[in-house]
Amino acid sequence: MAEIRPLNALHYAAADLQNAVAPPYDVIDAELRAQLASRSPHNVVTIDLPQGDDPYAAAASTFAQWRESGVLQRDDEPALWVLTQEYTGPDGERRTRSGFFAAVRVEEYGPGRIRPHERTHPGPKEDRLNLQRATKANLSPIFSLYSDPERRAWGALAGAIEGHAPWAEVTDDDGTVNRLWRVADEAAVAAVGAAMDPAELLIADGHHRYETARVYAEEAGTEGAQWVLMNLVALEDPGLTVFPTHRLAKGRGLERYEALATTLKEHFEVEEVPLEELEPPADTPGVEFGYLDGHFRRPFRLRYRGAATSLSGPLAELDTAILETLILKGPLALTDDDIDHLHDFGYARDAAEAKRLVLDGEYDVAFLLRPPPVDVIREVASAGQNMPPKSTYFFPKVPTGLLFHPLDG
Secondary structure, X not given: OOOEEOEOOEEEOOOOOOOOOEOOHHXXXXXHHHHHHHHOOOOOHHHHOOOOOOHHHHHHHHHHHHHHHOOXXXXXXXXXXXXXXXXXXXXXXXEEEEEEEEEEEOOOOOOOOEEOOEOOOHHHHHHHHHHHHHHOEEOOOEEEEEOOOOOHHHHHHHHHHOOOOOOEXXXXXXXXXXXXXXXXXXXXXXXXXXXXXXXXXXXEEOHHHHHHHHHHHHHHOOOHHHEEEEEEEEOOOOOOOEEOOEEEEOOOOHHHXXXXXHHHHHHEEEEEOOHHHOXXXXXXXXXXXXXXXXXXXXXXEEEEOOOOOOOOHHHHHOHHHHHHHHHHOOOOOOOHHHHHHOOXXXXXOOHHHHHHHHHOOOOOEEEEXXXXXXXXXXXXXXXXXXXXXOOOXXXXXXXXXXXXXXXXX
């Protein structure tokens, strides 16, 4: 089973983190990075998305200077750290997701231990590995899920923080209120360990960081490098939600556009719908997604007729897998490299944005998807399969900069 333990966290010396934290690196563009860096000379983006002729050396130097000068300080005693995130989802509902930070032993993927659910891109893995080699630390956590139907782990933690003010509170730009508590109580930590003893962990967000951790653990060979920082949330947590990531593509010429029309007629039931109903309901059976093209500018709902691919197991009924196999890699002729590097391909987290990008002519077609249920994500992982990249959109993101996990001891 996956092995967890409390950690001697490294963190900002002051609990006022409002101008120090940042979103995960992979959602930060150049404009946002500049905004974050302007908020504080100690904003975490300086080390998590370093710049310069040798950005990794710059990150290592800055990180070391922050530690030496006391901007960051290391706890003498190990602890678990509770994180609650009060947020409004893309669906407009207000929820609270509850989890905790711990160190998790780095292992190979496998049953009963740690499982992925999505394919990864090579570029980010190399970048994160170079950064970890330079800083010898986990700068941002991996977000993982575990099953705890009776919520014993959270019960122990909730009891430990009851009546205590959080160590830190940060409100994200999207309005998410992050509250952080340090839990060193031995009884509470032991109760969490007992509840987690049979747990298999499913990586929800941070596959690149985990695969980086595996490579680094083997390279370094030290005990400290065998552990990685994770934020752990129960699958049964009422605040856990998954949202879709929509797909956008360019038609790549009239011939491929005509081939796309043929494929849609052959393998899907096509129904015209009002533009405001283009996004399919989350609870409809079968495979279904919305389709909008920039030529006819007419919105359609596509329902897969089935049995047209060699996909097996849960992937055979997964919207993103059917779309990628039959359409993106079919008539649109996108390769894995195109998808990995966004050549004539893109993503949109918001349905309104996806529609706008097509109607404004930036993309030729949009496919609006449903979020995969958490149970389906577990089934895919348990079957040893991987979803296409960005099949899931777990919201909110866990901020970078709340805690760091040094790997040098």
